[in-house]
Amino acid sequence: MKLVPLGDRVVIKQLIAEETTKSGIVLPGQAKEKPQQAEVVAVGPGGMIDGKEVQMQVKAGDKVIYSKYAGTEVDVENEEFIIVKQSDILAVIE
Amino acid sequence: MKLVPLGDRVVIKQLIAEETTKSGIVLPGQAKEKPQQAEVVAVGPGGMIDGKEVQMQVKAGDKVIYSKYAGTEVDVENEEFIIVKQSDILAVIE
Amino acid sequence: MKLVPLGDRVVIKQLIAEETTKSGIVLPGQAKEKPQQAEVVAVGPGGMIDGKEVQMQVKAGDKVIYSKYAGTEVDVENEEFIIVKQSDILAVIE
Amino acid sequence: MKLVPLGDRVVIKQLIAEETTKSGIVLPGQAKEKPQQAEVVAVGPGGMIDGKEVQMQVKAGDKVIYSKYAGTEVDVENEEFIIVKQSDILAVIE
Amino acid sequence: MKLVPLGDRVVIKQLIAEETTKSGIVLPGQAKEKPQQAEVVAVGPGGMIDGKEVQMQVKAGDKVIYSKYAGTEVDVENEEFIIVKQSDILAVIE
Amino acid sequence: MKLVPLGDRVVIKQLIAEETTKSGIVLPGQAKEKPQQAEVVAVGPGGMIDGKEVQMQVKAGDKVIYSKYAGTEVDVENEEFIIVKQSDILAVIE
Amino acid sequence: MKLVPLGDRVVIKQLIAEETTKSGIVLPGQAKEKPQQAEVVAVGPGGMIDGKEVQMQVKAGDKVIYSKYAGTEVDVENEEFIIVKQSDILAVIE
Numbered sequence: 001m002k003l004v005p006l007g008d009r010v011v012i013k014q015l016i017a018e019e020t021t022k023s024g025i026v027l028p029g030q031a032k033e034k035p036q037q038a039e040v041v042a043v044g045p046g047g048m049i050d051g052k053e054v055q056m057q058v059k060a061g062d063k064v065i066y067s068k069y070a071g072t073e074v075d076v077e078n079e080e081f082i083i084v085k086q087s088d089i090l091a092v093i094e
Numbered sequence: 095m096k097l098v099p100l101g102d103r104v105v106i107k108q109l110i111a112e113e114t115t116k117s118g119i120v121l122p123g124q125a126k127e128k129p130q131q132a133e134v135v136a137v138g139p140g141g142m143i144d145g146k147e148v149q150m151q152v153k154a155g156d157k158v159i160y161s162k163y164a165g166t167e168v169d170v171e172n173e174e175f176i177i178v179k180q181s182d183i184l185a186v187i188e
Numbered sequence: 189m190k191l192v193p194l195g196d197r198v199v200i201k202q203l204i205a206e207e208t209t210k211s212g213i214v215l216p217g218q219a220k221e222k223p224q225q226a227e228v229v230a231v232g233p234g235g236m237i238d239g240k241e242v243q244m245q246v247k248a249g250d251k252v253i254y255s256k257y258a259g260t261e262v263d264v265e266n267e268e269f270i271i272v273k274q275s276d277i278l279a280v281i282e
Numbered sequence: 283m284k285l286v287p288l289g290d291r292v293v294i295k296q297l298i299a300e301e302t303t304k305s306g307i308v309l310p311g312q313a314k315e316k317p318q319q320a321e322v323v324a325v326g327p328g329g330m331i332d333g334k335e336v337q338m339q340v341k342a343g344d345k346v347i348y349s350k351y352a353g354t355e356v357d358v359e360n361e362e363f364i365i366v367k368q369s370d371i372l373a374v375i376e
Numbered sequence: 377m378k379l380v381p382l383g384d385r386v387v388i389k390q391l392i393a394e395e396t397t398k399s400g401i402v403l404p405g406q407a408k409e410k411p412q413q414a415e416v417v418a419v420g421p422g423g424m425i426d427g428k429e430v431q432m433q434v435k436a437g438d439k440v441i442y443s444k445y446a447g448t449e450v451d452v453e454n455e456e457f458i459i460v461k462q463s464d465i466l467a468v469i470e
Numbered sequence: 471m472k473l474v475p476l477g478d479r480v481v482i483k484q485l486i487a488e489e490t491t492k493s494g495i496v497l498p499g500q501a502k503e504k505p506q507q508a509e510v511v512a513v514g515p516g517g518m519i520d521g522k523e524v525q526m527q528v529k530a531g532d533k534v535i536y537s538k539y540a541g542t543e544v545d546v547e548n549e550e551f552i553i554v555k556q557s558d559i560l561a562v563i564e
Numbered sequence: 565m566k567l568v569p570l571g572d573r574v575v576i577k578q579l580i581a582e583e584t585t586k587s588g589i590v591l592p593g594q595a596k597e598k599p600q601q602a603e604v605v606a607v608g609p610g611g612m613i614d615g616k617e618v619q620m621q622v623k624a625g626d627k628v629i630y631s632k633y634a635g636t637e638v639d640v641e642n643e644e645f646i647i648v649k650q651s652d653i654l655a656v657i658e
Binding site: 471472473474475476477479481512514518520521542544545546553 | 599600615616617619621622629631632650651653654655656657658
């Protein structure tokens with residue numbers, strides 16, 4: 001089962017804090033969500049959205065910062081995803 | 095009796111949870127609605143909507159995720175449908 | 189006395205429940221309004237509406253589903269009508 | 283003294299109920315306003331309004347249904363008028 | 377000291393009631409403001425306003441009806457003026 | 471240190487009342503702010519703003535009336551400025 | 565780890581007050597945030613944003629005034645950033 005976003009939608013999955021702890025020590029028992037940081041899971045085709053041409057600029061695997069409160073949480077087979085518009089993605093983390 | 099949506103409207107019907115239980119065990123007595131998951135029943139013709147060309151990208155039978163709170167619930171011959179704009183459909187489930 | 193809608197307006201009249209009871213038994217004494225189901229009474233000419241070309245896609249006699257809370261109720265010679273924009277009509281019932 | 287509306291504005295005057303009583307009996311002592319029914323008194327020239335070409339479709343003398351809460355009431359020489367935009371006029375009564 | 381409005385702004389000054397008393401009797405001691413009636417004092421140049429061409433259609437000296445609550449009251453050398461956009465002027469009184 | 475506004479922004483500084491007292495008597499000890507009257511300090515370059523061409527029509531030194539509640543107050547080196555969009559400037563005082 | 569803003573977004577970092585104290589005395593122990601003053605850290609590519617061409621006019625290193633309440637605060641590796649749209653940047657401080 002796979003989510004295929006329409007138009008300029010992007011399916012993202014929130015990042016868990018352990019993988020970015022600054023000190024380098026990994027604490028798997030303390031996994032907690034990192035606010036607004038997510039990994040791109042699937043990207044819509046873009047195209048004419050509400051009368052305006054939208055080109056998609058993120059791709060699956062990108063780590064991104066997204067806008068607080070944006071998007072819709074969906075639960076597919078007990079996994080939590082968020083579907084946002086690309087314009088709700090603020091920045092890519094490199 | 096059939097619902098024929100106008101413009102970029104899509105008639106959908108909410109999915110019942112039993113058919114997607116992960117464990118594989120079907121529990122027909124516990125049918126409960128799956129939030130935001132629906133099956134497309136009928137699709138409008140698209141065309142010029144509010145001055146903008148809209149092409150329809152879903153078709154009858156598609157399973158979709160739609161935006162919470164979007165659309166209008168209608169009751170036709172004791173069946174519950176929801177009529178949404180295509181832009182309220184976030185993703186197709188494959 | 190006749191209502192001639194302007195622009196993309198449509199005059200509709202709410203349907204009464206008796207004519208669609210599923211069992212086939214007509215209960216004239218219990219006539220109650222069917223929410224959001226109406227019959228089209230008169231259709232405006234369409235044309236340039238707020239800077240956008242609108243073509244009318246419903247016609248007098250069509251049974252339609254319209255958007256809850258949309259439109260303006262008017263009383264002409266003790267008959268109740270609702271005047272909506274065509275974009276408030278979600279689907280035709282066939 | 284005369285009101286000359288600008289742009290797509292229309293000056294209307296609310297109709298008094300006595301002239302449309304269905305039974306044919308005129309009750310001049312009971313004149314009460316008919317909600318949303320008015321007679322067109324003066325019509326603006328139309329033209330480019332907010333960047334969009336507007337053609338005027340009503341004329342002085344037309345009886346019209348207008349949108350509840352629309353428009354501005356003005357008092358000129360103790361006569362009450364309402365100034366609305368043409369788009370607030372829903373239908374002409376013929 | 378003079379107010380020169382920018383763009384599609386118009387400087388107006390509210391009319392005082394005495395000059396329009398219907399009976400013809402002038403009551404200078406009772407001067408009270410006439411709601412929404414004003415005299416045009418100065419008119420902006422018009423031109424491209426928010427991406428749209430606006431032509432000015434009122435001129436200094438015009439008596440006008442303006443939209444309730446529209447505009448900004450300003451006090452210049454103890455005289456009260458109101459600055460409105462031309463689109464807040466509903467009609468000219470002739 | 472200097473504020474260089476972007477786009478259609480204008481940096482203004484509120485006027486102090488003493489310089490416009492009508493009687494001609496200057497009361498420096500009573501300087502109080504004049505609501506909505508300001509002097510232009512710096513003007514942005516204009517150009518394409520939100521998809522629309524904007525030409526700047528005020529210049530540094532102009533005394534202007536600006537819209538109540540518009541703009542953002544900023545404090546630079548203990549001097550108070552307000553940054554507004556040019557469209558929040560209603561009129562120039564000559 | 566680096567933030568790469570999308571579209572017309574700009575990553576900024578709030579300025580600390582000590583570096584602009586007027587007297588010239590630096591008080592490192594009292595570092596407090598300067599409201600609305602920030603340094604540009606990274607700038608998106610601009611381009612077609614919501615159907616409109618946007619050219620970026622600020623660059624990394626610029627000191628800017630930004631609009632109160634605008635933008636989204638993000639925390640990357642224990643550093644606080646704010647991501648704003650370029651249109652939320654009011655002025656550059658030179």
